[in-house]
């Protein structure tokens with residue numbers, strides 16, 4: 442019988458973040474892109490105590506935890522800043538998307554979604570009306586930077602997924 | 605129903621953070637990135653990180669405990685080599701976190717964060733001290749039962765679990781909206797560790813056993 446989920450709570454900050462956790466590739470890695478954005482609650486306020494985890498589906502050759510090696514890792518973690526912002530530096534994934542999990546105080550279980558870096562032909566994107574699909578599309582914003590906001594609740598609520 | 609719902613108004617922070625729509629059920633896709641997950645190497649985790657009572661100048665105050673168990677998949681198979689992370693308050697109920705304002709003492713000899721990889725049989729084992737209960741501002745006179753926060757990866761991103769382990773017989777269970785957010789009382793009990801005299805080490809530390817099961821088990825959809 443499955444173990445139930447409980448909230449990550451407000452006090453994970455001294456335990457779960459680790460050095461270079463958001464850097465799936467080192468600075469200067471050829472072709473690297475940055476995904477950045479904010480996490481917002483149902484009132485449109487930033488969520489300053491969320492923890493995001495990104496997974497590209499490819500383990501790569503750089504430590505997921507130790508960050509040893511100059512290569513590529515498929516996993517990253519980033520706690521939000523006081524303004525609700527987060528960021529990940531990664532090599533463009535081979536799939537059109539990266540998987541994203543968001544944990545926070547007030548979330549009794551994580552929300553999971555996908556960050557699509559391109560509006561590619563895709564069964565999930567294809568199943569959504571344009572307004573809902575737009576919540577999964579990262580917006581190019583300057584050189585090699587993509588903007589992806591997570592709206593936990595409300596009018597423009599991000600599409601969340603269940604497997 | 606195993607997991608709590610997103611919206612549980614007794615836990616006030618859910619009100620503005622719970623999604624208002626049901627999550628979209630994904631169609632089966634063997635290529636989905638979520639069916640795999642990160643792998644953590646033995647070289648990445650220091651064996652000393654599983655003992656939360658060391659690494660400081662002296663010994664932490666409180667009741668020394670051993671917490672051990674297995675990480676299993678929904679079919680009951682052990683999951684070896686998976687990352688287990690824990691964090692907790694000290695024996696006075698205070699976190700080593702700058703935003704914790706509870707006027708209980710910090711312990712210079714206790715930080716309260718640890719991690720390990722499960723062994724070949726899926727076992728994890730931590731040495732720590734029993735955390736204290738602590739107040740929070742959810743409602744008047746609100747107190748969290750003593751708990752250890754757990755984070756577990758498993759073999760797929762779909763199995764990712766963050767939860768809390770509780771101690772048997774805690775009188776605060778009846779008043780805790782986080783514990784009680786799990787609708788099924790039998791499922792709540794699966795978060796309560798068992799005291800185990802075989803895990804207990806004479807003249808040294810009390811032992812608790814707690815197994816963690818990841819993923820959906822058949823027959824209990826969502």
Ligand SMILES: [Fe+2]
Nearest residue numbers: 450452751753
């Ligand atoms: Fe806690």
